[in-house]
Amino acid sequence: MSMRVGDESGRARAESMDAGLLAPEVVPTIAAGQWQTALRRFRRHRVAMTALAFLVFMVLACYVGAHFAPSPTEQHLTEPPSGPSWSHWFGTDELSRDELSRVLHGGQVSLRVAFGVAILSTVLGVVIGALAGFYRGWLDELLMRFTDFWIALPALPILAVVVSIGTIDLGPLGTLDLGSPFGITLLLSLLLWGSIARVVRGATLSLREREFVDASRTIGASNTRIIVRHVLPNCFGLIAVNATLVVAEAILVETTLSFLGFGIQPPTPSWGNLLANSIDNLEDQWWLTVFPGLVIFLTVLAVNFLGDGLRDALDPRQPVRA
Amino acid sequence: MSSAPLLEVDSLRVEFKTDAGTVRAVDGVSLSLAPGERVAVVGESGSGKTVTALAVMGLLEPPGNITGGDVRLDGRSLPPLPDNEYRRIRGRDIAMVFQDPMSALNPAIRVGAQVAEAITVHDPSVSRAAARRRAVELLERVGIAAAAQRVRDYPHQLSGGMRQRVLLAMALANSPRVLIADEPTTALDVTTQAQILELLDSSRADLGLSVLLVTHDLGVVAGHADRVVVMYAGRIVEEGGVQQVFASPRHPYTRGLLASVPTANGRGSLTPIPGAPPDLSQVLVGCPFHPRCAFAEAQCLDAVPPLVELADGHCAACVRAREI
Amino acid sequence: MLRRLLVAVPVVLLATLTVFLLVSARGDPLRDFRHRPSVSQETIRNLEHEYHLDKSKPEQYVLWLADFVRGDWGTSFRTERSVSAMVGEAAWNSFLLVGTAVVLSAVLALLIGVVSAVRQHSAFDYAATGFAYFGFSMPDFFFALLLQLVLVIWLREQFGIQLFYVQGKYSIGEEGNLLNLLQHMVLPVATLMLTSVAAWSRYQRDSMLDALRTDYVRTARAKGVPRRQVIRRHALRNALIPFVTVVAVDAGVLLGGVVVVERIFNWPGLGLLFFQALEYSDYPVLLAWMAVATVFVVLFNLLADVLYGVLDPRIRLSGRPA
Numbered sequence: 023m024s025m026r027v028g029d030e031s032g033r034a035r036a037e038s039m040d041a042g043l044l045a046p047e048v049v050p051t052i053a054a055g056q057w058q059t060a061l062r063r064f065r066r067h068r069v070a071m072t073a074l075a076f077l078v079f080m081v082l083a084c085y086v087g088a089h090f091a092p093s094p095t096e097q098h099l100t101e102p103p104s105g106p107s108w109s110h111w112f113g114t115d116e117l118s119r120d121e122l123s124r125v126l127h128g129g130q131v132s133l134r135v136a137f138g139v140a141i142l143s144t145v146l147g148v149v150i151g152a153l154a155g156f157y158r159g160w161l162d163e164l165l166m167r168f169t170d171f172w173i174a175l176p177a178l179p180i181l182a183v184v185v186s187i188g189t190i191d192l193g194p195l196g197t198l199d200l201g202s203p204f205g206i207t208l209l210l211s212l213l214l215w216g217s218i219a220r221v222v223r224g225a226t227l228s229l230r231e232r233e234f235v236d237a238s239r240t241i242g243a244s245n246t247r248i249i250v251r252h253v254l255p256n257c258f259g260l261i262a263v264n265a266t267l268v269v270a271e272a273i274l275v276e277t278t279l280s281f282l283g284f285g286i287q288p289p290t291p292s293w294g295n296l297l298a299n300s301i302d303n304l305e306d307q308w309w310l311t312v313f314p315g316l317v318i319f320l321t322v323l324a325v326n327f328l329g330d331g332l333r334d335a336l337d338p339r340q341p342v343r344a
Numbered sequence: 345m346s347s348a349p350l351l352e353v354d355s356l357r358v359e360f361k362t363d364a365g366t367v368r369a370v371d372g373v374s375l376s377l378a379p380g381e382r383v384a385v386v387g388e389s390g391s392g393k394t395v396t397a398l399a400v401m402g403l404l405e406p407p408g409n410i411t412g413g414d415v416r417l418d419g420r421s422l423p424p425l426p427d428n429e430y431r432r433i434r435g436r437d438i439a440m441v442f443q444d445p446m447s448a449l450n451p452a453i454r455v456g457a458q459v460a461e462a463i464t465v466h467d468p469s470v471s472r473a474a475a476r477r478r479a480v481e482l483l484e485r486v487g488i489a490a491a492a493q494r495v496r497d498y499p500h501q502l503s504g505g506m507r508q509r510v511l512l513a514m515a516l517a518n519s520p521r522v523l524i525a526d527e528p529t530t531a532l533d534v535t536t537q538a539q540i541l542e543l544l545d546s547s548r549a550d551l552g553l554s555v556l557l558v559t560h561d562l563g564v565v566a567g568h569a570d571r572v573v574v575m576y577a578g579r580i581v582e583e584g585g586v587q588q589v590f591a592s593p594r595h596p597y598t599r600g601l602l603a604s605v606p607t608a609n610g611r612g613s614l615t616p617i618p619g620a621p622p623d624l625s626q627v628l629v630g631c632p633f634h635p636r637c638a639f640a641e642a643q644c645l646d647a648v649p650p651l652v653e654l655a656d657g658h659c660a661a662c663v664r665a666r667e668i
Numbered sequence: 669m670l671r672r673l674l675v676a677v678p679v680v681l682l683a684t685l686t687v688f689l690l691v692s693a694r695g696d697p698l699r700d701f702r703h704r705p706s707v708s709q710e711t712i713r714n715l716e717h718e719y720h721l722d723k724s725k726p727e728q729y730v731l732w733l734a735d736f737v738r739g740d741w742g743t744s745f746r747t748e749r750s751v752s753a754m755v756g757e758a759a760w761n762s763f764l765l766v767g768t769a770v771v772l773s774a775v776l777a778l779l780i781g782v783v784s785a786v787r788q789h790s791a792f793d794y795a796a797t798g799f800a801y802f803g804f805s806m807p808d809f810f811f812a813l814l815l816q817l818v819l820v821i822w823l824r825e826q827f828g829i830q831l832f833y834v835q836g837k838y839s840i841g842e843e844g845n846l847l848n849l850l851q852h853m854v855l856p857v858a859t860l861m862l863t864s865v866a867a868w869s870r871y872q873r874d875s876m877l878d879a880l881r882t883d884y885v886r887t888a889r890a891k892g893v894p895r896r897q898v899i900r901r902h903a904l905r906n907a908l909i910p911f912v913t914v915v916a917v918d919a920g921v922l923l924g925g926v927v928v929v930e931r932i933f934n935w936p937g938l939g940l941l942f943f944q945a946l947e948y949s950d951y952p953v954l955l956a957w958m959a960v961a962t963v964f965v966v967l968f969n970l971l972a973d974v975l976y977g978v979l980d981p982r983i984r985l986s987g988r989p990a
Contacts, residue, residue, distance in 0.1 A: 173969070175683055176961045178924030179942055180690065183958070186946055187693045274807055278928060281809045284946065297809060301932065304813060305821050312817070315810035323805035401890055427895060435892030442890070447883035452905050452981055461901075462891045498981045514891055 060259070063335040070331020073324040080321055084129035091123035105309050113309035115299065125314050128291035132276060132318075135207050135286075139272040142211035144265045147218025148257075152249050154219070155226025165223070169216050177213060181275070182284035184209060201287045206279070210272050218264045225257045259336030266329035270322050277318055293318050349376035350418065350554050351400070351438070351522050357412030358395050358404065358578075365625035369395040371578040372413070377522060377554045384557040384569035384586070386601070390621050392578035393558045397524050399423075400556075401440050402430040417522070436466045439515035443527040445507035449499035455510050456495030459483065462517040482513040486543055505536035509543065516547055523548075524556045529564060541568050562601060566590060571657075574598050577622050577632035580651060584658030594660035596637045631662070639664050672973055680966050684736075687958040688729050697721065697951035701745075718742065719952065736959055742952035746944065751956045754941065759960075761837065762937030765929070766922050769857045773864035774915050780865070781872025782907075785880060786899055796869060803866020808925055812859040812932045819855065835934045856933045860925050864918065872911050879903040909979045913972040923961055 064070060105113045112121035154165040185206070189199045199205050230253065238248050273293075279285030280294025288295055293314050300310035358370040370392040377383050385393045398404050400415050402422060415422045417437060422430065434440075442448045450458060459482055460475035470478075476495070483491035486509040499507055508528065515523060525544065529537035545568060548555055557569055565572050565586060572589050574582040574597065582595040593599045600617035619636035622628060630645035631637070637644070641664065649661045698715055701707045716722045719742065720731040735741070741751035784793045816834050824830050833839060833852045842848040879885065880903050888902045889895075923938075930939030938957065945953040 171679055171682060175686065176923045176958075176965050178927055179958065179961060180687070182927075182942075182946055183687075183690050183694070183954070187690070187695075190693075270805070277807055278809060278924075281807075282928065282931060282943065297813070301813070304816060308817055308821075311810075311813050315807070315813065318810060319806050322807070323801060326801060326805055403886060403889055431889070431892045431894055433892070434890055440890045442883060442887060444883060448887045450884040450888070450902050450906070452909070453902075461888075461893065465891060465893050465897070500982045511887070514887070 060335045064331055067331040067334055069327050070334075073327035073331065076320070076324045077328065080129065080317075080324070081133060084126045084133060088123060088126040088130065091120065091126055103303075103307050103310075105307070106313075112313040113307070115307070115310055116303060121310060121313060124291055124296055125293070125317055128293045128296050128314065129317065131203050131286060131290060132273060132280075132293045133321075135203050135210070135276050135292075136269050136272040138204075138207040139210040139214060139276075140265050140269045142207065143215040143268050144218055144261060146211060146215040147264075148222050148254065148261060150215070151219035151222030152226050152253065155223035156230055156245065156249055156253065158227075162223070165219065169220065172216060178275075178278065181209060181213065181279060182282065185279065185284050201285070203286060203290065203292075206276055206285055210275055213275070214268050214271060218261065218268065221260050221264050222257055225260055226253050229253045229256055259332070263329055263333045263336070266325055266332060270325040270329070273318065273322050273325070348378075348419075350379045351377040351556070352416040352419075353396065353400065353413070354416065355413035356396060356399060356410065356415065358392070358399050359409055359411045361407045361409075362625070367625045369408070369578055369624060370399065373575070373578070373580055374413075375573050375580070375583070377556055379521070379554055380548075380552055381571065382548065382555045382557065382569045384559060384565040384572045385575060386559060386562065386565055386572055387575035388560055388621060390577075390624070391575040393575050394526055396575075397440065397526050397556065397558050400524065401434055401438060402427070403434075403440075432466065435462055435515070435520070436518045437520055438522040438524065439518070439520040440524040440526065441508075441511050441515045441528050444531050445504055445511055446499075446531070448511055449507055451499055453498075454495070455497050455499060455502065456480070456483075459495075459510065459514050459517060462514045466518055478517070479513075482517055483510065486510070486513045486516075486547075487539070488513075504532055505539065508532060508536070508540050512540070512543060512547070516551065516553075519551050520553065522554050522556065524558065526558045527560070528557075529561070530559075537564075544568065562590075574601070577628065578624060579632065579648070580659075580661065581633065582658075582660045583651070584655075588655065588658045594654055594658065594665040595633075595662045596639050596664075597633050598660075600636075600638075639667075672970060676966055676970050680963055683962040683966065684733060684959050685729060687962055688732065688955065691951070691955055691958060692725065692728070694949070697745075697949065700949060732955065736956065741956040744945075744950055744953050746948045746950045746953070751952050754953065755938070755956055755960060758936060758938045758941040761935065762926055762930070762939060765853065765856050765860060765935060765937060766926060768853065769860035769864065770915065770922070772857070773861045773868060776861070777865050777868035777872055778911065780869040781911075782876050782899075782904060784869070784873040785876035785907075788877065793873075796873070800866045800870045803862050806862065808859055808863060809928050809932060811862055812855065812929060815855050815858060816932075834932075837936060852933075852935075856929045856935055859929050859932075860922060863925065864922070867918070868911070868914060871914055872907065875907040875910055876903060879907040882906075909976065912979060913976045923965065 103114050103116050103118060104110065107113070110120050110122065112125055115121055115124065150165060154162040185200050187200055189197050191197050198208075200209065226249075238252055276285055277292065277294035277297070280292040281298045283295070283298060285294055286292035296314040297311060300307065300314070304311055353373060353375045356370055356373045357368070360367040360369055373392065373396055375383065375385070385396065387393045395404070395408070398408075399410055400422075402425070404410065410423050417433065422433070425433075449455070456476060456479045459479035460472070463475045463478055464470055464472070480491045480495050483494060488494050488506055488509050494502070494506075499510075502510065508531075512528075523544075528544070529540055532540065541564060544555060544557075547553060555569075557564070559565065569586050572583065572586050573580055574589070574595065576597050582589060582593065582598045589598060590602065593602055597617070604616045617636055622632050622635070628648070630647060631640075631649050634640040634644040639662075643663055649663050651659045651661045652665065653659045654665055696702075697719065698712060698721065701712055701715065720728045723731065739752060741755070743749065744751055744754060747754065780796050780799075784796045787793055820830065820832055820834055831851065832854045833848075834855060835852075837852055838845065838848050839852075880899075882903075885898060885902050888898045893901075926937065926939035927942055928939070929935065930937045931943045934940065938961075941953065942957050942961075944950070945957060
C-alpha cells in the first residue's frame with residue numbers, strides 16, 4: 023500500500039532503471055573521515071538548518087511550552103468562541119477552550135506517533151531489507167512478492183477499516199486499542215516500512231559484492247557480523263534520508279485519518295481531529311482551521327527540507343553550480 | 345605538405361566549475377588538421393582528449409566552458425557562434441562518432457529514421473522517402489548486410505559492431521570534411537575493431553576526409569594515423585609523425601606509454617607507469633608529469649615545460665627531451 | 669502479457685480475502701440491528717442467511733466472493749437501496765472528479781516538468797521546485813478547507829460574489845445545469861490535483877533531466893539536430909515512457925484522496941460512500957466497496973505494466989525488458 027505517489031513512482035522508476043533509461047543510483051558509502059565532511063556540508067545547507075531549528079522548536083513548544091499555555095480542557099462556556107488575541111494566541115473553540123494549547127497537546131500526540139512510526143518502520147525495514155538483500159533466494163523473492171501485493175491494496179480505506187475494528191485481544195499480551203496513539207503507530211509502521219526495506223535491500227545487494235565483504239569472510243567473520251559491521255554502516259545515509267521521509271508521510275497519514283474520524287479518537291487530541299471539529303465552523307471561526315492546518319503544513323515542510331539537506335550532505339557526487 | 349590547415353585548435357583552455365574547485369581539463373592545447381590528414385590524440389582517461397573533441401564540436405555543456413583559445417574551421421572561429429548556427433556545422437562540416445554504440449543511439453527510434461534525420465536536419469527540402477533511400481545507401485556503404493531490412497530495426501536489435509557502423513553512417517551522411525572519432529573501437533571486440541577501423545580508412549579515402557582519432561589504444565594509432573598528439577593532464581606533451589614518435593619518443597610519458605603496451609610476439613614485460621594522473625582542480629607546479637617521471641630533476645619543478653620542436657614536426661614538452 | 673494477467677488473479681484473490689477478513693474482524697455486522705426493538709427476529713435471521721453470517725468464516729468468504737462476482741452485492745443497511753446501484757452511481761460521480769483531475773494534472777505536470785528540466789536552474793525551475801515542496805507538505809484536507817476559506821467565504825464576504833460551490837454536485841434546483849456542475853467541481857478537482865501535479869512534475873523533471881544527459885541526445889546534437897527538435901524528438905520521447913506508467917499507477921493512489929475530498933465537499937461519489945458506510949457500519953456496502961477498490965487498484969497496476977511494455981520498443985519486440 024502507499025499513500026503518497028512516491029511508492030508507485032518508485033516502482034515505475036525501478037523498472038525504468040532496469041530498462042536503462044534512467045541512471046541507477048549510486049550507493050553513497052561513507053568512509054570514516056567522511057562523516058565530518060557530511061556534517062559540514064549539512065551545516066552549510068541553510069534551508070535544512072532552518073528546518074532543523076524549526077522542528078526542535080516545534081518539539082519543545084509541544085512538550086515544554088504546553089506547560090505554560092492555558093489548560094486545553096478548561097472551558098468557559100459563558101464566553102463565545104473568539105479569534106486570535108493576546109490572551110489566546112490561536113483563539114478559542116466552540117467550547118471556549120484555548121486553541122493554542124489544544125494545538126500543542128495535539129502536537130504531542132501527532133509528533134509522538136510520527137517519530138514512533140519512523141523508528142519502528144526503520145527497524146522493520148532495515149532488518150527485512152538487509153536479510154533479503156544479503157541472503158537473496160526465497161527470502162528475497164517472498165519480500166518482493168509481498169511488497170508487490172502490498173502496493174495493490176488501497177491504503178487509506180484499509181487503515182480506516184482496521185482502526186474501526188477497535189480493540190483487539192492479544193491474549194497473553196493484553197489488549198490493543200487500534201485507535202490509540204500506540205495502535206496507530208503500530209499500524210502506520212506496518213504500512214510504511216516498505217520503502218526503507220526496498221532501499222536497504224538494494225544497497226545490501228550492491229554492497230555484498232564489494233571487496234571488504236570478501237575480506238571479512240576470509241578472516242572468518244559470520245554473516246551477521248558482516249551485515250552489522252560492514253553493510254549497514256554504509257547504508258546509514260540512505261536510511262536516515264528515508265526515515266525522515268517516513269516521518270513526513272506518517273504525519274500526513276495520521277492527521278488525515280484522524281481528520282476523517284478514523285484515526286486518533288477524541289478526546290485524545292491530534293492535529294487531525296482538531297481540524298475535523300472546525301469544518302462546520304469554517305465561516306465563523308476560521309482560526310480553528312488555519313492554525314492547526316498551518317502547523318501541520320509547516321512541520322511536514324520542515325521535515326521534507328531536513329530530508330533534502332541530509333540527502334545533499336551525504337551524496338558523494340558533488341552538486342554542481344550552474 | 346603545406347596546405348592550409350582545415351581545422352585548427354589554438355591554445356584551447358577548458359574549465360569546469362565544480363564545488364571542489366575549478367578543474368582545468370584542457371590547458372593550452374593547440375593542434376591542426378590538414379585536409380586528408382589522420383591525426384590521433386592519445387592519452388589516458390582524464391587527459392582532456394575527449395573534452396577537446398567536445399569543445400571542437402561545441403558540445404560542452406555547463407559546468408564546462410571554453411575559457412581561452414580558439415577553434416577554427418577554414419579560418420572561421422567557432423566558439424563565438426550561437427548554437428543555432430553551430431548546429432549547421434555539426435554533422436555537416438564536422439561530424440563525430442562516439443564511444444559507446446549501445447547508448448549512443450536512441451532506443452525508441454528506428455535506426456533508419458535516425459540516419460535519415462542526419463540528412464533532413466541539414467537539408468529540409470529532402471523528402472522523407474528520399475532521405476530513407478539515402479539512409480539505406482549509407483548503411484550499405486558502411487557494410488551492413490540486408491540494409492533495406494535493417495533500416496526498420498531498433499538499435500537493440502543490432503549487434504555492437506553494427507551499431508557502430510550505423511553511427512558511422514550517420515556521421516558520414518553529409519560528407520563532412522572532418523570526422524572526429526572518440527574511442528570508436530573501445531567498446532567492441534577485436535575483430536569488429538579491425539573492421540570499423542578499415543571502414544574509417546576507406547571512407548576517408550573515398551570522401552577525402554580528415555580524421556581526428558581520439559584513443560588510448562596505441563595499436564590503433566600505429567596502423568591508422570599519420571600524426572600523433574600525446575596529451576597528459578590537459579596538455580600536449582609530445583607530437584609528431586607516427587613513425588617518428590613511435591621510433592624515438594622524446595617525452596618520458598610517451599616512452600612509458602609505449603613501454604606498457606604488450607608486444608605482438610608476447611615477449612618483453614609490461615611496465616606500467618607508476619602513480620596516477622594529477623588532480624586537475626589543484627594548481628600544478630612545474631611539469632605535471634614529474635611525480636611519475638623516471639627522469640625527473642630539480643629543474644622540472646621550475647615551470648611547465650613548453651612544447652619545443654626537436655626535429656621536423658616532432659615536438660616534446662620536456663626540459664630533458666634531447667637527452668633521453 | 670497473458671502471464672501478467674494470470675499473476676494478477678491470485679493477487680486479486682488474496683487481496684479480496686484480506687479485505688474480507690479485515691471487515692469481518694470488526695465484529696458482528698448485525699450488532700446494531702440486534703439492539704433495535706423494531707427489528708424482528710425473523711428479519712435478523714433473514715439477514716443472517718442472506719449474508720451467509722450463519723456459516724463458518726471460510727464459507728462466508730467463498731460465498732460472498734461468488735455473490736460478488738455474480739453482481740449480487742446485497743442491500744445497504746443504511747439506505748436500503750441496492751448496493752450495486754449505489755456503487756455504480758457513486759463510481760460515475762467519482763470518475764467525473766478523478767478523471768478530470770488526472771487529465772488536467774498530467775498535462776500540467778508534463779509542461780512544468782519539461783520546462784523545468786530544459787531551463788534548469790532558472791527562476792521557473794526554482795518556482796516549480798517550491799511549488800512541489802508546497803504540494804508534498806500540504807495535507808489535502810487542509811488545502812481543501814483553505815480553498816474554501818479563500819475562494820468561497822472570503823470572496824463572498826468581501827465582494828458578495830459566489831464563484832464556486834462547496835456542497836455536492838448541483839445546487840438545489842439546478843440539476844443538469846452544466847455550469848453549475850462545473851462550479852461545484854472546481855474546488856474538489858483542484859484539491860485532488862495538488863499532490864498529483866507536485867509529484868508528477870517532479871518525476872517528469874527528473875526523467876527529462878536524465879534523458880537530456882544521455883549519450884543519444886549527445887549524438888543527436890552532434891548530428892546537428894536543432895535544440896528544440898532534440899528536446900521534442902529525442903529526450904521527451906524517452907522521458908515520456910516512464911511518465912505514462914507513473915500516471916497510470918498513481919491513479920490508484922487517488923482513491924485515498926477521493927475519500928477526503930468527497931467528505932469535505934459532500935460529493936456523492938465513492939469516497940463519500942466509503943465514509944458513510946464505515947461510519948454507519950453498513951456491512952454490505954463496505955465489503956462491496958473494498959472489493960471494488962482493490963480490483964480497481966490491481967487493474968490500474970496491470971494497465972501500467974502493459975502500457976510500459978507497449979511504449980518501450982525494447983520490451984514490445986522481445987517480450988521482456990532489454
